[in-house]
Amino acid sequence: MxxxxxxxxxxxxxxxxxxxxxxxxxxxxxxDRPVVQTARMMFGSIEGTVSDERGGPLAGAMVSVLGARTAMAVTDVHGRFVVNELPVGEYVLSVHLPGFISSPRELIRVGATNPVVRALQMRRAAGETLTTRPILAAGFDLPGGGDTVATADPAGTEDHPHGETAWRLRHLKRSVLKDEAGNVIAVTEAFTPEPANASILGRAFDGAVGLASSLFDLPxxxxxxxxxxxxxxxxxxxxxxxxxxxxxxxxxxxxxxxxxxxxxxxxxxxxxxxxxxxxxxxxxxxxxxxxxxxxxxxxxxxxxxxxxxxxxxxxxxxxxxxxxxxxxxxxxxxxxxxxxxxxxxxxxxxxxxxxxxxxxxxxxxxxxxxxxxxxxxxxxxxxxxxxxxxxxxxxxxxxxxxxxxxxxxxxxxxxxxxxxxxxxxxxxxxxxxxxxxxxxxxxxxxxxxxxxxxxxxxxxxxxxxxxxxxxxxxxxxxxxxxxxxxxxxxxxxxxxxxxxxxxxxxxxxxxxxxxxxxxxxxxxxxxxxxxxxxxxxxxxxxxxxxxxxxxxxxxxxxxxxxxxxxxxxxxxxxxxxxxxxxxxxxxxxxxxxxxxxxxxxxxxxxxxxxxxxxxxxxxxxxxxxxxx
Structure with missing residues (x-):
């Protein structure tokens, strides 16, 4: 007992x-509010923008800081970010985004009076284009107009291929496509649009290749x-x-x-x-x-x-x-x-x-x-x-x-x-x-x-x-x-x-x-x-x-x-x-x-x-x- x-x-x-x-x-x-304000005076913050090599804002970039505390922030549609509640001290600042070369790490000092402001710039990795084009399935149009699709030569001067490879490609089932190397490309029932730039997970994990590459591009x-x-x-x-x-x-x-x-x-x-x-x-x-x-x-x-x-x-x-x-x-x-x-x-x-x-x-x-x-x-x-x-x-x-x-x-x-x-x-x-x-x-x-x-x-x-x-x-x-x-x-x-x-x-x-x-x-x-x-x-x-x-x-x-x-x-x-x-x-x-x-x-x-x-x-x- x-x-x-x-x-x-x-x-x-x-x-x-x-x-x-x-x-x-x-x-x-x-x-309770005044006590919270008193505690915030003991911390500092880092804010700024992330842009590409042409000065355009980058949304969905992951900004990380390492020091007395590890924290992260995600840029908005205007490329802006804010990292609050950082104890005073030295921090290493870096930014990451799939498809871009990670920015050089920068050592900065955070104080309790004024926020630290940084303008960061990222450069596209080799082989990356400015716009992405989805794989088209048979019977679906390219979003945003068809002006990017090559039209047939009106004069009919372009020779029509008659080789064995061309014949087999023309007689494949309509639900299967192959690339130039002969690899089969699966096509879904309906076209899924590209995720928004502000969606980190959508950009990082878009497909198996994106998943593998994103793991190596994490901060x-x-x-x-x-x-x-x-x-x-x-x-x-x-x-x-x-x-x-x-x-x-x-x-x-x-x-x-x-x-x-x-x-x-x-x-x-x-x-x-x-x-x-x-x-x-x-x-x-x-x-x-x-x-x-x-x-x-x-x-x-x-x-x-x-x-x-x-x-x-x-x-x-x-x-x-x-x-x-x-x-x-x-x-x-x-x-x-x-x-x-x-x-x-x-x-x-x-x-x-x-x-x-x-x-x-x-x-x-x-x-x-x-x-x-x-x-x-x-x-x-x-x-x-x-x-x-x-x-x-x-x-x-x-x-x-x-x-x-x-x-x-x-x-x-x-x-x-x-x-x-x-x-x-x-x-x-x-x-x-x-x-x-x-x-x-x-x-x-x-x-x-x-x-x-x-x-x-x-x-x-x-x-x-x-x-x-x-x-x-x-x-x-x-x-x-x-x-x-x-x-x-x-x-x-x-x-x-x-x-x-x-x-x-x-x-x-x-x-x-x-x-x-x-x-x-x-x-x-x-x-x-x-x-x-x-x-x-x-x-x-x-x-x-x-x-x-x-x-x-x-x-x-x-x-x-x-x-x-x-x-x-x-x-x-x-x-x-x-x-x-x-x-x-x-x-x-x-x-x-x-x-x-x-x-x-x-x-x-x-x-x-x-x-x-x-x-x-x-x-x-x-x-x-x-x-x-």
């Missing part, structure tokens, strides 16, 4: 917030990373026991008329060969009340020796994980939105191969700039999940680079968490956002991760860890968050939470107590957590900085500790643009990052997922990033 109480509370909150939403709708519509954008990564435990930085590994990462995406698709991949080769590939599609239709996001990923690692600890867990020598996911969002009314979705992962190294993680929520805008959200979810967290699945944070993508094994030979067990969150958020006139959250968690088979365990006949390594089950736990608490709105030059947040946790059963505590006594938690405990994040971009020096620091009262600091204590985890990443561009239309950056935070910064799950990571190593990443 105790675990059902949060669900009953959620139903009551949903009913009350829905009633408040309808009661306050006129107030929301009357006073592709992406990035390539050449990275070096290594990890070291405390005291190992200058010992030489850790080895750097090379990582290659590539991302390619293109905007469509209704959304954005992206394909990403990363690979590494060392004593552990691994790679990951993922694809996603996100709708971007501003005029509709329905948005969705779909994705799929697959990753694998092949053990090639060098780490004796992996022999206890890898088994067949390789591990593979595949995942598909989908998120759906509906705006039911002007102030009510519903979202739901699920993730399904298949792990070949688990006894239970398929894991389903659904979620659902409702958000209601009640008072002025106040939003109430209620969400319920179930998350299945597999051992090694953080290695194989694509990250959602700002950090670089890395393929599976660490091995893991069950502690003391037990089977790998899956953590199952059920969550209920009630969130109230208020924005104070575009200056900062205050949020209060009430949460409930019920977790079975809570995972514990241990680094630095001694391996017989082998030195300790930061590339391998052991996993076990800490038991079942119920937790509830309050969280307060203060943050700045997105789009400001410095975006930061401060989160504080207090959690009361009660352990209802114990897992592999007998084996865990030998290596990490502080990981054995009291039956009932209170946990205090403070997390700070800062993200900023400095246009004057073309520098981007992300920093996260987390302090918690429940960390395990040292192997000999018998009780948890205050400790910190961090994640820092700096991107510095280079003052030169070896290839026109590209942007080169140097990336440096260091962290000892084990989970992804955007990880959503149990409060103990990070706390029960014992002695995590520091991970260092550096390399060159090229955007195009």
């Amino acid at each position: 105790r675990r059902l109480n949060p669900v009953v509370a959620a139903a009551a909150v949903v009913g009350m917030t829905s009633a408040l939403a309808y009661a306050q709708t006129p107030v929301h519509q009357r006073i 592709f954008s992406g990035e390539v990373n050449l990275l070096t990564t290594s990890a070291f435990a405390p005291g190992q930085l200058f010992t030489g026991d850790f080895l750097p590994r090379g990582v290659a990462y590539v991302s390619i995406g293109a905007p469509l008329a209704s959304g954005q698709w992206t394909v990403r991949a990363a690979m590494s080769q060392a004593n552990l060969a691994s790679w990951i590939v993922a694809g996603s599609y996100a709708s971007k239709r501003a005029s509709t009340s329905h948005d969705y996001h779909l994705g799929v990923s697959y990753s694998t690692q092949q053990y090639q020796g060098g780490n004796p600890g992996a022999l206890f867990g890898v088994g067949s020598g390789s591990r593979s994980v595949g995942e598909v996911y989908g998120d759906d969002r509906w705006r039911l009314f002007s102030n009510v939105s519903l979202n739901y979705g699920a993730r399904y992962g298949r792990y070949d190294y688990l006894r239970q191969h398929g894991l389903l993680s659904p979620h659902a929520g409702i958000s209601v805008k009640t008072f002025h700039n106040t939003r109430v959200s209620v969400g319920v979810s179930q998350r299945m967290l597999a051992p090694g999940n953080e290695e194989f699945l694509a990250p959602s944070s700002v950090g670089p993508w890395l393929p599976p680079e660490r091995t893991f094994a069950p502690l003391a030979g037990q089977d790998l067990r899956v953590e199952r968490g059920r969550f209920l969150d009630i969130d109230v958020e208020h924005e104070f006139e575009g200056t900062y956002i205050l949020g209060v959250r009430r949460f409930f968690q019920s977790v079975d088979e809570q995972l514990i991760t241990l680094f630095g365990l001694p391996i017989p006949g082998s030195p300790q390594t930061a590339g391998h860890y052991s996993v076990a089950s800490a038991g079942d736990v119920d937790a509830s608490g309050w969280a307060v968050r203060v943050s700045t709105p997105p789009g400001q030059r410095v975006h930061g947040s401060l989160d504080y939470s207090i959690t009361r946790a009660e352990w209802t059963s114990r897992g592999d505590m007998g084996a865990v107590a030998v290596w990490a006594p502080a990981a054995i938690r009291p039956r009932v405990e209170d946990i205090h957590d403070l997390t700070t994040t800062v993200e900023t971009e400095i246009p004057e020096t073309a520098t981007r900085v992300f920093m996260l620091y987390r302090v918690d009262s429940g960390f395990t600091r040292a192997p000999n500790d018998t009780r948890p204590a205050f400790d910190g985890r961090f994640d820092v990443q700096v991107n510095q643009a280079l003052p030169f561009m070896p290839i026109n239309g590209t942007k080169w950056e140097v990336l440096v990052g260091v962290r000892n935070l084990f989970r992804d910064p955007e990880h959503f799950g149990s409060v103990y997922d990070e706390l029960l990571v014992v002695r995590p190593p520091k991970r260092l990443v550096g390399g060159v990033l090229v955007r195009f």
Whole structure:
């Protein structure tokens, strides 16, 4: 009964917030406009025209910008375009249209005061004519008059062909035509006029040949990373026991008329060969009340020796994980939105191969700039999940680079968490956002991760860890968050939470107590957590900085500790643009990052997922990033 109480509370909150939403709708519509105007002052825009080599406007051209945000626009019948809501910074501008040579990419700087105006010109590709002529079927006239059709010579001086080829062409069925090469051309029942110039899909996908050519004429954008990564435990930085590994990462995406698709991949080769590939599609239709996001990923690692600890867990020598996911969002009314979705992962190294993680929520805008959200979810967290699945944070993508094994030979067990969150958020006139959250968690088979365990006949390594089950736990608490709105030059947040946790059963505590006594938690405990994040971009020096620091009262600091204590985890990443561009239309950056935070910064799950990571190593990443 105790675990059902949060669900009953959620139903009551949903009913009350829905009633408040309808009661306050006129107030929301009357006073919400000034806040939107304040937020728009933080962005810039790009506008201009696209014309051909003779100065005529080109309709249906796709204009794309790449920088702090990827956006696109389509020219109207007068060749004009506007791209709004661009954060201040540098962007690469390009324009594409089937049948025309793509314009050279141009690097421009967007400010928050005046819009950037550009006049772009495109040249027709070789072999393209100024007008298109449809294939005529027998019995149909050419649209727009027949003056373009050659008439018979009135004098009758032109010789009539009498060869075998001409005879066969004259005696073919009237529904079949052939070109000069003898290829059969299918003719439809009625003539379909050429699509309008303003129709992108009509122009791009007019026939199989048009479809193939349009795929190569999309405004592709992406990035390539050449990275070096290594990890070291405390005291190992200058010992030489850790080895750097090379990582290659590539991302390619293109905007469509209704959304954005992206394909990403990363690979590494060392004593552990691994790679990951993922694809996603996100709708971007501003005029509709329905948005969705779909994705799929697959990753694998092949053990090639060098780490004796992996022999206890890898088994067949390789591990593979595949995942598909989908998120759906509906705006039911002007102030009510519903979202739901699920993730399904298949792990070949688990006894239970398929894991389903659904979620659902409702958000209601009640008072002025106040939003109430209620969400319920179930998350299945597999051992090694953080290695194989694509990250959602700002950090670089890395393929599976660490091995893991069950502690003391037990089977790998899956953590199952059920969550209920009630969130109230208020924005104070575009200056900062205050949020209060009430949460409930019920977790079975809570995972514990241990680094630095001694391996017989082998030195300790930061590339391998052991996993076990800490038991079942119920937790509830309050969280307060203060943050700045997105789009400001410095975006930061401060989160504080207090959690009361009660352990209802114990897992592999007998084996865990030998290596990490502080990981054995009291039956009932209170946990205090403070997390700070800062993200900023400095246009004057073309520098981007992300920093996260987390302090918690429940960390395990040292192997000999018998009780948890205050400790910190961090994640820092700096991107510095280079003052030169070896290839026109590209942007080169140097990336440096260091962290000892084990989970992804955007990880959503149990409060103990990070706390029960014992002695995590520091991970260092550096390399060159090229955007195009």
